[in-house]
Amino acid sequence: MTTLNQQIIVKSFPTGWITEDNFSLISSPIPSIKNGQVLIKNDWLSLDPYMRGRLSNAKSYAKGVEIGQVMVGGTVGTVIESLSPKFKVGDQVAGSTGWQLYAVAEDIAIRKIDTSKVPSSAHLGPIGMPGVTAWKGLIVICDPKPGETVVVDAATGAVGSVVGQLAKARGCRVVGIAGGKAKCDYAINELNLDACIDHKSPNFQDDIKAALPQGIDCLYENVGGMVFDTLLSLMNPFARIAVCGLVSEYNVEPYSYTNVRSILINRLKIQGFIVNDDQSNIPGIMKSLYEELVNGRLKYKETIAHGLENAPKALxxxxxxxxxxxxxxKLS
Amino acid sequence: MTTLNQQIIVKSFPTGWITEDNFSLISSPIPSIKNGQVLIKNDWLSLDPYMRGRLSNAKSYAKGVEIGQVMVGGTVGTVIESLSPKFKVGDQVAGSTGWQLYAVAEDIAIRKIDTSKVPSSAHLGPIGMPGVTAWKGLIVICDPKPGETVVVDAATGAVGSVVGQLAKARGCRVVGIAGGKAKCDYAINELNLDACIDHKSPNFQDDIKAALPQGIDCLYENVGGMVFDTLLSLMNPFARIAVCGLVSEYNVEPYSYTNVRSILINRLKIQGFIVNDDQSNIPGIMKSLYEELVNGRLKYKETIAHGLENAPKALxxxxxxxxxxxxxxKLS
Structure with missing residues (x-):
C-alpha cells in the first residue's frame, strides 16, 4: 500500500490566539497494528473549545499535548484492519484518535457507533461528548425544575444547543445568548428557546436584563468574561451554575469579575466540571440522547471544514x- | 417604674463605611407585654459582619432595617416579666431583640440558654450563631477528610476560630489567615492551627503559597477581595469552597477577581450560604458545639465594648x- 498517512502535529504553543503556524502537516507511513488493535480511516474530526487548553504548559484540567505530537481530538471513522475480536472491518467507531487520516487504536479506547438511523458525525455532536457534556451540566448539576428560568450562553454551539433543548423539554423558560442575529434567530425559531440575546450588541446589558424579568435559576456557563459577570448579577437566590467553559478567556488575559459577591448574596451553588470527571454514567446518557435525536426531539447544526489541512484554521x-x-x- | 429603655435606632444608611452618625441613641418607656410575650433585660449584644448588609437598600440575603427602627442584632438577656408559660422570671434567653436595653419578645422567637457551665455570652459566640455558621460551612458544605488542607480566613474571628478548631478535630491540616502577628500567634498557639499567614504583610502572596505546598482542598471564605482571589488560584482539583462572608468588600466598591477560571480548571464546588437558610439542623449543631465547649475542646476569645452607646463604634x-x-x- 503506497498511501501515506497525513497528520497534524503541534509545532509550538501559542501565546494568546492560536495561529496556523502552531501546527505542521506531515506525511508518514500508515502504521501496522498489533493484537488488540484496529486501524481506522478517520471520516470526521471534532473541533472543540477545550483544545486551546491542551496547547499550553499552564495548569489545566488535562495534561497538554507535547510539542511534536499529533494534535488531540475526537474522531469517527471506519475500521479498515482489525486484530481485535471486538471490531470487524467496516465497523463505524468513535474515539479520540487525533488530527490524522489514519489511526491505530487499542480496542478498549474506541466504541462502536450505530449509524443506521443517524449520520456518523452526530456521534461527535448531540449524541457524543458535547451532548453528554450538556446533559451533565444541566441535568446533574443544575437540575432545573419546570417553570424555572435557565440561561445558556453559546446557545447555538454543540453543547449549548443541546442544553437549551433539554431545558425546554423539562418545562423551563430558556433564554439563550449567542453572537449575532442569525444565531439568535436559529435559537428561537429552530431550537425553540423563549428568547435569545446577542452578546455582540452594544445594548447587551439592557437586553439581557429585560429578557430576564424573573431572574436566573440555572445558568449553564460556556463563555465567561463579561457575559458571565453580567449574568452573575442576575441570579436568583439559591440558583445553580454549571461552569462548563470560559471560551472568551482562553486566548486573552483573565477577565476581572466584579459580581462575585452574588455568590454570597444569593447563596449560589457553582460547580465547574468536565465531561470525563465521572465516566460511569456516560453510556446511559448517550442512550437517552440517541433516543431524543432519533425521535426528532433534538435538532442540531454543523459547520463543516473540508480536509485535514484546514483543521487549524477551523479551530x-x-x-x-x-x-x-x-x-x-470532513476528512474523507 | 421610672427606668427608661435605651435604644439605638438607624438614622441613615451609610455610603461606604458606617459612621457613628448613622445611628441615634434614644430613650423611651419600657413597653408592657401581652400574652405569649416576655420582657427581657438584655445583658449582651452581639456584633456581626452581616450587620453592614442590613444598613442598605441594596439587594442582599435579608431585608434591610428601616430608617427610624431599632438596629437589629443578636442578644442574650434575662427574663424580667413573663406572660408565657414557656419562660419564667430569671430565665436566661437568647434571641434577636436588637440594640436596646429592654426588649419585648414573642416566646416563640427566643430560646432558653443553659448558663450553668458556660458564660451566657458564649451563646452569642462559639455555641451560638457564629459557631453554627462555622459548622454548616465546614462540615455540611466543605466536608473535609482527614489529611486534607483546610484554609480559613478571619481565622481568629467568632466564626473562623470555630472553623479552624473543628477542622483540626477532623484530622485536617489547617492554615489560617488573619490580620497581624498577635492574631496569627493566637491562631497557632491557642487554636492549634498548623500555620497562620498575616494578610496585612507585603509578602502575603508569597507567604500563603509557601504555607500551602499541597494546595487547598477546602476553603472557608469570610473575607473576600484580594485574599479570596489569591486563594482561588491555589485550589486543588475537586476542592470545595463555602462562602460565608466577604467582609473586606462590604464598605467598598466590589473587588475585581481575576482567578475565576480556577472554578473550571479545578472543577471547584462553591456554595454561598447563610446560617438560617436551613434551620432544621440548628438545634443539633448547637448541642454538639456545647459539648465541645464544655469538654474544653473549643477555645474562644472575646472583645468587649461596654455600654449600648458604644455599639456603633464597636461595629x-x-x-x-x-x-x-x-x-x-456588655449592656449591664
Missing part, C-alpha cells in the same frame, strides 16, 4: 465564535 | 478587623 474560527453549531472537519 | 471596628475574637457589647 481558530471556533475559538472566535465563527462556527454555527458543531464545528467538524 | 465600625469589627468591620475594620480591629476586634480580636467575638465582638460583644
Amino acid at each position: 481558530i474560527g471556533l475559538l472566535k465564535g465563527e462556527n454555527f453549531g458543531k464545528q467538524l472537519v | 465600625i471596628g469589627l468591620l475594620k478587623g480591629e476586634n480580636f475574637g467575638k465582638q460583644l457589647v
Whole structure:
C-alpha cells in the first residue's frame, strides 16, 4: 500500500490566539497494528473549545499535548484492519484518535457507533461528548425544575444547543445568548428557546436584563468574561451554575469579575466540571440522547471544514465564535 | 417604674463605611407585654459582619432595617416579666431583640440558654450563631477528610476560630489567615492551627503559597477581595469552597477577581450560604458545639465594648478587623 498517512502535529504553543503556524502537516507511513488493535480511516474530526487548553504548559484540567505530537481530538471513522475480536472491518467507531487520516487504536479506547438511523458525525455532536457534556451540566448539576428560568450562553454551539433543548423539554423558560442575529434567530425559531440575546450588541446589558424579568435559576456557563459577570448579577437566590467553559478567556488575559459577591448574596451553588470527571454514567446518557435525536426531539447544526489541512484554521474560527453549531472537519 | 429603655435606632444608611452618625441613641418607656410575650433585660449584644448588609437598600440575603427602627442584632438577656408559660422570671434567653436595653419578645422567637457551665455570652459566640455558621460551612458544605488542607480566613474571628478548631478535630491540616502577628500567634498557639499567614504583610502572596505546598482542598471564605482571589488560584482539583462572608468588600466598591477560571480548571464546588437558610439542623449543631465547649475542646476569645452607646463604634471596628475574637457589647 503506497498511501501515506497525513497528520497534524503541534509545532509550538501559542501565546494568546492560536495561529496556523502552531501546527505542521506531515506525511508518514500508515502504521501496522498489533493484537488488540484496529486501524481506522478517520471520516470526521471534532473541533472543540477545550483544545486551546491542551496547547499550553499552564495548569489545566488535562495534561497538554507535547510539542511534536499529533494534535488531540475526537474522531469517527471506519475500521479498515482489525486484530481485535471486538471490531470487524467496516465497523463505524468513535474515539479520540487525533488530527490524522489514519489511526491505530487499542480496542478498549474506541466504541462502536450505530449509524443506521443517524449520520456518523452526530456521534461527535448531540449524541457524543458535547451532548453528554450538556446533559451533565444541566441535568446533574443544575437540575432545573419546570417553570424555572435557565440561561445558556453559546446557545447555538454543540453543547449549548443541546442544553437549551433539554431545558425546554423539562418545562423551563430558556433564554439563550449567542453572537449575532442569525444565531439568535436559529435559537428561537429552530431550537425553540423563549428568547435569545446577542452578546455582540452594544445594548447587551439592557437586553439581557429585560429578557430576564424573573431572574436566573440555572445558568449553564460556556463563555465567561463579561457575559458571565453580567449574568452573575442576575441570579436568583439559591440558583445553580454549571461552569462548563470560559471560551472568551482562553486566548486573552483573565477577565476581572466584579459580581462575585452574588455568590454570597444569593447563596449560589457553582460547580465547574468536565465531561470525563465521572465516566460511569456516560453510556446511559448517550442512550437517552440517541433516543431524543432519533425521535426528532433534538435538532442540531454543523459547520463543516473540508480536509485535514484546514483543521487549524477551523479551530481558530471556533475559538472566535465563527462556527454555527458543531464545528467538524470532513476528512474523507 | 421610672427606668427608661435605651435604644439605638438607624438614622441613615451609610455610603461606604458606617459612621457613628448613622445611628441615634434614644430613650423611651419600657413597653408592657401581652400574652405569649416576655420582657427581657438584655445583658449582651452581639456584633456581626452581616450587620453592614442590613444598613442598605441594596439587594442582599435579608431585608434591610428601616430608617427610624431599632438596629437589629443578636442578644442574650434575662427574663424580667413573663406572660408565657414557656419562660419564667430569671430565665436566661437568647434571641434577636436588637440594640436596646429592654426588649419585648414573642416566646416563640427566643430560646432558653443553659448558663450553668458556660458564660451566657458564649451563646452569642462559639455555641451560638457564629459557631453554627462555622459548622454548616465546614462540615455540611466543605466536608473535609482527614489529611486534607483546610484554609480559613478571619481565622481568629467568632466564626473562623470555630472553623479552624473543628477542622483540626477532623484530622485536617489547617492554615489560617488573619490580620497581624498577635492574631496569627493566637491562631497557632491557642487554636492549634498548623500555620497562620498575616494578610496585612507585603509578602502575603508569597507567604500563603509557601504555607500551602499541597494546595487547598477546602476553603472557608469570610473575607473576600484580594485574599479570596489569591486563594482561588491555589485550589486543588475537586476542592470545595463555602462562602460565608466577604467582609473586606462590604464598605467598598466590589473587588475585581481575576482567578475565576480556577472554578473550571479545578472543577471547584462553591456554595454561598447563610446560617438560617436551613434551620432544621440548628438545634443539633448547637448541642454538639456545647459539648465541645464544655469538654474544653473549643477555645474562644472575646472583645468587649461596654455600654449600648458604644455599639456603633464597636461595629465600625469589627468591620475594620480591629476586634480580636467575638465582638460583644456588655449592656449591664
